[in-house]
Amino acid sequence: MTELTATTLQQLAERYLAVWNETDPAARRKLVDEVWAEDGRYTDPLAAVAGRDAIDGLIGAAQAQFPGMRFTLGPVDAHHDIARFTWNLGPADAPADAEPLVIGFDVLTATPDGRIGAVYGFLDRVPGA
Amino acid sequence: MTELTATTLQQLAERYLAVWNETDPAARRKLVDEVWAEDGRYTDPLAAVAGRDAIDGLIGAAQAQFPGMRFTLGPVDAHHDIARFTWNLGPADAPADAEPLVIGFDVLTATPDGRIGAVYGFLDRVPGA
Numbered sequence: 069m070t071e072l073t074a075t076t077l078q079q080l081a082e083r084y085l086a087v088w089n090e091t092d093p094a095a096r097r098k099l100v101d102e103v104w105a106e107d108g109r110y111t112d113p114l115a116a117v118a119g120r121d122a123i124d125g126l127i128g129a130a131q132a133q134f135p136g137m138r139f140t141l142g143p144v145d146a147h148h149d150i151a152r153f154t155w156n157l158g159p160a161d162a163p164a165d166a167e168p169l170v171i172g173f174d175v176l177t178a179t180p181d182g183r184i185g186a187v188y189g190f191l192d193r194v195p196g197a
Numbered sequence: 198m199t200e201l202t203a204t205t206l207q208q209l210a211e212r213y214l215a216v217w218n219e220t221d222p223a224a225r226r227k228l229v230d231e232v233w234a235e236d237g238r239y240t241d242p243l244a245a246v247a248g249r250d251a252i253d254g255l256i257g258a259a260q261a262q263f264p265g266m267r268f269t270l271g272p273v274d275a276h277h278d279i280a281r282f283t284w285n286l287g288p289a290d291a292p293a294d295a296e297p298l299v300i301g302f303d304v305l306t307a308t309p310d311g312r313i314g315a316v317y318g319f320l321d322r323v324p325g326a
Contacts, residue, residue, distance in 0.1 A: 096271050113276040150317050154304075161200045173281075175317050176305045188304050188317070 072178050077146035080178055081153050084187070088139045091131050100124045105183040112172070112189030135168065136160055149178045154192070169195055201307050206275035211308055213316070217268045220260050229253045234312040241301070241318030265289055266298065278307045283321070298324055312326050 072080075083103045090096040100120050109118045110126065119127050134157060142154035152175045156168035169191035177185045201209075212232045219225040229249050238247045240257065246255050260266075263286060271283035281304045285297035305321035306314045 091270065111277050111279055112324055116277045127302050145319055147319075148245045152304075152317075152319050175281075187282075188306065190274055190276075190281050 072146075072149055072182060074144075074146045076182055077149075077151040077176075077178060078144045079185060080182065081141060081144045081146075081151050081176060083197045084174075084176060084184060085139045085141045085155060088127055088130070093128065096127065097124050100127070103184055105185050108184050109186045110189070111187070113191055134169075140168075149180075151176045151178070168193070200276075201278050203273075203275045205311055206278075206280040206305075206307060207273045207311060209311065210273045210275075210280050210305060213303075213305060213313060214268045214270045214284060217256055217259070222257065225256065226253050229256070232313055234308045234314050235321060237313050238315045239318070241317070242320055262296075269297075278309075280305045280307070292308060297322070 073096045078104070083099070087096060087103055090099055097120075100123055104120055104123055106120060107118060108123060109112045110116070110122065110123050115126055117123055124181070136159055137157050138160040140156045140158075144151050144153045146152075152173070155172050157170040157172070157173065158166055158168040170191065173190045173192055177187075179185045207280055209232070212228070216225060216232055219228055226249075229252055233249055233252055234270045235249060236247060237249065237252060239245070239252050244255055245291045246252055266286050267289035269285045270286075271285070273280050275281075281302070284301050284303065286299040286301070287295055287297040299320065302319045302321055304317045306316075308314045
């Protein structure tokens with residue numbers, strides 16, 4: 069089994085969130101193609117999609133739903149070809165100690181060539197809850 | 198996409214831990230065959246294996262390493278065909294409020310026929326840490 073370094077997995081998690089934060093459609097799609105495996109799968113409580121087209125569309129829809137928001141990455145715990153991490157979503161101009169609007173948790177699996185094979189997502193805080 | 202019910206995923210998580218607690222080799226292997234997909238994969242910080250033979254062997258080795266211990270399951274958060282949960286490992290005869298020796302966290306993916314396709318495991322507490 070190919071093992072990626074913790075640094076590679078850390079960077080992959082950072083690039084994964086960079087895609088969520090890239091609101092220019094052409095730039096976002098370019099990042100999706102670079103970061104995700106062609107048959108990558110994404111599942112969270114609200115969506116289950118496969119393939120770069122569907123992933124790009126899902127991220128675009130989420131950005132439209134939360135304009136002016138920004139994702140930030142928590143500590144990454146990685147081994148073998150998997151990583152887990154928490155992410156926050158809040159206003160881009162919020163102070164660093166502000167409570168995030170949404171808190172999520174993902175497990176990411178990497179392909180041998182260092183792309184995202186799958187993301188298994190869960191939510192720890194949702195608006196209004 | 199086939200979606201399993203939360204009840205099915207809850208039961209799958211319970212059966213997954215039942216395998217870890219079954220120390221009779223023949224009974225354990227029977228459970229492995231029932232609960233895991235034939236090409237199921239298991240990854241944690243100390244191991245990455247695929248297939249029922251390897252999974253059964255790994256669980257047997259862990260049981261030999263922690264004799265008299267018992268796994269208990271925390272709350273299960275499930276959607277689509279995935280579930281996340283914490284588990285504790287401690288002496289089988291410990292009081293219910295005793296601190297566990299090991300605390301782990303798994304994301305489990307289910308196949309359409311309700312078996313385990315993959316487990317992505319992480320550790321939140323290890324002995325001596």
